[in-house]
Amino acid sequence: xxxxxxxxxxxxxxxxxxxxxxxxxxxxxxxxxxxxxxxxxxxxxxxxxxxxxxxxxxxxxxxxxxxxxxxxxxxxxxxxxxxxxxxxxxxxxxxxxxxxxxxxxxxxxxxxxxxxxxxxxxxxxxxxxxxxxxxxxxxxxxxxxxxxxxxxxxxxxxxxxxxxxxxxxxxxxxxxxxxxxxxxxxxxxxxxxxxxxxxxxxxxxxxxxxxxxxxxxxxxxxxxxxxxxxxxxxxxxxxxxxx
Numbered sequence: 609x610x611x612x613x614x615x616x617x618x619x620x621x622x623x624x625x626x627x628x629x630x631x632x633x634x635x636x637x638x639x640x641x642x643x644x645x646x647x648x649x650x651x652x653x654x655x656x657x658x659x660x661x662x663x664x665x666x667x668x669x670x671x672x673x674x675x676x677x678x679x680x681x682x683x684x685x686x687x688x689x690x691x692x693x694x695x696x697x698x699x700x701x702x703x704x705x706x707x708x709x710x711x712x713x714x715x716x717x718x719x720x721x722x723x724x725x726x727x728x729x730x731x732x733x734x735x736x737x738x739x740x741x742x743x744x745x746x747x748x749x750x751x752x753x754x755x756x757x758x759x760x761x762x763x764x765x766x767x768x769x770x771x772x773x774x775x776x777x778x779x780x781x782x783x784x785x786x787x788x789x790x791x792x793x794x795x796x797x798x799x800x801x802x803x804x805x806x807x808x809x810x811x812x813x814x815x816x817x818x819x820x821x822x823x824x825x826x827x828x829x830x831x832x833x834x835x836x837x838x839x840x841x842x843x844x845x846x847x848x849x850x851x
Contacts, residue, residue: 798835
């Protein structure tokens with residue numbers, strides 16, 4: 609019927625329907641959405657590694673950490689104006705987060721539509737990280753909003769000081785709720801990275817029978833290092849190592 613309709617339209621002089629562009633077809637496919645998730649996830653993982661290293665400068669004192677924060681605002685000068693590098697990085701990171709979230713949501717909807725009746729029994733081998741992947745994403749999205757309001761804009765950090773990240777970090781982790789929110793979020797980061805790294809490797813074709821064990825070990829190591837690295841900061845403030 610569709611072919612006959614297109615034929616009649618052509619006979620009447622109307623233009624035949626053109627297939628959508630390749631990128632559009634790729635985005636509409638399940639494989640395309642998984643690829644977008646894998647690539648955007650890799651970009652966010654790279655950001656997490658550098659962000660963790662920057663956070664650990666808190667152990668070297670206020671001059672070192674505040675100086676590092678000032679340097680980030682001057683990267684690229686004089687080619688780039690003041691803070692342009694930071695804003696370019698923020699826009700790129702935001703694009704990765706949005707692409708990752710939209711692809712994850714649409715894949716979830718497809719999965720639910722394909723299996724309208726829930727499984728009677730959960731697979732025993734399904735890891736906790738896998739089962740909580742979706743909720744972990746929601747937790748992290750909410751945490752990012754709180755984190756920006758806390759350490760960037762200062763709206764939820766009344767004891768912070770504008771332009772002084774060391775003092776803001778100490779002020780945040782001097783409160784029980786700051787430690788609690790951050791701790792839950794960092795555990796979610798670890799679980800998300802552990803499952804996401806291996807899944808992304810499979811999507812991008814890096815997985816194989818011989819490499820899967822190494823990939824799982826790498827995912828476990830990354831998740832552990834990132835979780836402990838981020839948690840070291842609130843622990844340092846709470847124990848008085850950082851003050």
